[in-house]
Amino acid sequence: MSDKILIIGTGAIGGFYGALLARSGAEVSVVCRSDYETVSRQGFQIDSHALGRWRFQPAQVLRRAHDYKDCADYLILCSKVVADIDRVNLIRAGLSDKTAIAFIQNGVDIEAELLAAFPDRVLISGLAYICCNRLAPGHIRHLAYGKLTIGALTPDDAGLSERLRDLFIAGGGDCEISHDIIASRWQKCVWNAPFNPLSVLSGGLATQAILQNQENFVREVMEEVCRIAAACDHPLADDTVDINLERTRNMPAYKTSMLLDFEQGRPIETEAILGNAIRAAQRHRIECPRLQSLYALMQLRELQIHENRPPD
């Protein structure tokens, strides 16, 4: 019998990885909010630089997890981590007795509320290393990369992480198990912490232009993140910054997901990425003035947008 998977949140990440799982033979259903009409009518169009173009038609397309008419083996949360999304309630509504929970999300220190809410579940933390955009409702473009890194935060005696990895690989994806997924999360933050805010604060520059003009500053921001990770007992490899810079140099010019969210007036993950990193630094008395500068500026930028938004 095929694995049953419920994806919550179908932006670029949820749509793309859901489509991979469906290619593996799993029975994939999705909870969409804004894209519900389009996706329920015609599914997802995936344009992948590596895997070609195909259409992904979910088993069930739902407005809310409560309406799911089955028992999922895996519930995979792919929403953003922002104040007005209640992750615990989103997940709870889609669980049956046997469901393992996974989340593919950005940010550091985002696990605590899920561990507290679901202490007896297998809880799998996931990170997507991918250039992938949602072009329109139900239309997702995969530009480069795509590796998933996942790791269980709770005991996983039945090997549910490995099983999920195997499904992603069977669908044509690249997925590996991390035995220190917290460190992996810091490692991803090394890239996100400079490029996400710089893309917004520069007024919309792509990663290439940022790197070509301010490599030194990007490097220093990355080094601050590495120092915080080390202070949190998750030291990163010595070449982490160099590898990140090199990888970005070889990437296609890319508008970050934070920039796209910002341009489209959607909530952005300033707190999950910058705020949480800075709070971790403060707990360990680590200086991070460049991150604090970016954080202060993002807060002002969002305040300005908020002040100029027409009332609902």
Next chain:
Amino acid sequence: MSDKILIIGTGAIGGFYGALLARSGAEVSVVCRSDYETVSRQGFQIDSHALGRWRFQPAQVLRRAHDYKDCADYLILCSKVVADIDRVNLIRAGLSDKTAIAFIQNGVDIEAELLAAFPDRVLISGLAYICCNRLAPGHIRHLAYGKLTIGALTPDDAGLSERLRDLFIAGGGDCEISHDIIASRWQKCVWNAPFNPLSVLSGGLATQAILQNQENFVREVMEEVCRIAAACDHPLADDTVDINLERTRNMPAYKTSMLLDFEQGRPIETEAILGNAIRAAQRHRIECPRLQSLYALMQLRELQIHENRPPD
């Protein structure tokens, strides 16, 4: 015989202080570029919160200093300090044998090229502490404050600084002599270094909103400037930061001049304010990561604007 004064650069600063000097009885002429048509036809309209409304009709309105048909006692440069304005040539074209040179401009470390070009002149460095905007060609609004601080950079045996101060005061202004005008310049940078870039990078917030939401960050940026000034042997008073914060709290909500320039597509003084401060820090091996963050971001923001500007 009344003093003859040639003002070069008639934005908010040149227009307002030129108008004060004319009120003192001096014969004030102006060199305008973009506002030439309006000013030659109808002079300047000044709307001052403190001095009321009046019209200032210059003795001569010129497109370039070369056309000045007189011998100025003072030439006062009020242009911005930006790469595409050649200050030395602007000044040279308006000098006669006896002309003293003054400049009312922002930025630190901006004296060297003028000292090198005019070693035998009386050279007076000036700073305007004023909230003042150019609303339209020839129309200047004075919102708050207005004090000028001036000081001679070269020997001034004839007391030309004092004479210029007296003219400003006779015109209804507030002007004082600084005996360390270099320190005064750093002191002004304490305010400009945070508020100018933050107003631009936030997307257009006024000073009040910036201060209310990011006072801590503003304070830290100011403290970096104070440390650089001290390393340059121009230490500022211990209460400089507190006084600047307090003064800003009591100011009307104010769009900085850098923000107005930016919004109107005019060149901005990133190098004179941030770039020069950071280069001074580097010479003295002072850390200034917040200034460097603002500088990196301003360069990216300007790059983005430049890339998106339609070709001439």
